Amino acid sequence: MTSPSPEPPRVAVRGEAHLEAEPETARITVTVNARGRDRRSALDDLTRRNAAALDLIKSHGDAVERLETGHLTITPELSERGRGERVRTHHGHVQITAVLSDFTLLGELTTRLADLELTRVDGPWWALRPDSPARTQVRRQAVREAVQRAREYAEALGSTLTGLIDIADIGTEHAEPRVRTAPRAPGYGAPAENTPPPALDLEPQRQHLYAQVTARFTMTPPHL
Template sequence: MPGHGPTVTVQGEATVEAEPELAVFAVTLTATGRDRADVLRDVADLHKRTWSALVGLGDGVDVETGGVGVHPRYEDRPGRRPPWFDATAQLSVEVGEFALLPDVLTVLGDVRELSFSGPSWRLRPAGPVQRRARAAAVHDALRRAEEYAAALGCTLTELVDLSDATDGRTWAAEESFPAALSAQAAAHGPLAELDLRPIRQRVSGSVRARFRMTVPDLDALLLELTEAP
């Protein structure tokens, strides 16, 4: 049976830091030409070769295909010359084994018709770090409620309800936004000089909790306040 008596509502908060679990690259392959079909074939071939090279690095590299697009690009005077066509294909590369990062960069740097951004350091979704943060927030809520109850000379008797805060970014790790880098530019600056040290991730969130507590003796509390120096 539900209890009776006063309740105390609190918000528990927590921030947990941890080493990242994934390094993510956003890759764009490009092809340009005057024949639309040829451009599509070129970008498809680039996609196949790059995808195969990345997948060949092993299970520590996960590659997903994104969108493919082709767009006409006209000269300054339309009609004087046939239009150019620009085709693009997207890849998302997730590296879970950081020892493979130099190999991934070597593959990306060997393709001149490629630009990429990364690595963006991330945690796996719904992983142990998020669970630790949730548990820490619950403990913080309980501590706060106990402190409020103790200030009234009461003790907590039961949990009424517990929920995530309504912020949509609750339990989301902070993400960095790396600059884009083209393979052609990288050829003039060694990729080995890039700083590949993982950036620690922070997971923050909050919970709302409502507890029932014993009835305070307000007369005794007021008397104590009036007698205080």
């Protein structure tokens, strides 16, 4: 009766990679506000200001990759004095999200939006697309790092790698910086001037990608 062949020795390693890449998109959030003594006047003002913001964003054409309308509210404000419930005024706001791929127009658009009446601008939030080549590149680097590390361990024992048992993706982390700019918003209490404001100089923020994998390999018997 022959004894079973011994299992080949194994080596388990972790591969890690870090990559910096230029962002591919920039997202801004625009909040349009309105206030009126009655619900209808608040709605009319909100509709007008929302249309102005949308028209301004759309005027930038293909530079705007995505445009979405989000949260909308109309809220009555009750008077603090007097008996009973009396509506003092109505507040309304609507939120717009725009994603741009042409950063040369981003500074101009941001300042022109912030110059509209009762309009707030938040952002930009820089990002990579889900199918960005940078994500593929950082994962490949993590795999190559795992293979190289396993080969070095094997060579230190006088062995060579003979095969791959398995490889597991621990995760690709995208540390997306969230940067908020505060453009001038003269609309809060004052009409916007006819002369467009100077464009902000917005420098794209590099994106940091991290990838980790674990891998197990078989190797020839070591020379100890």
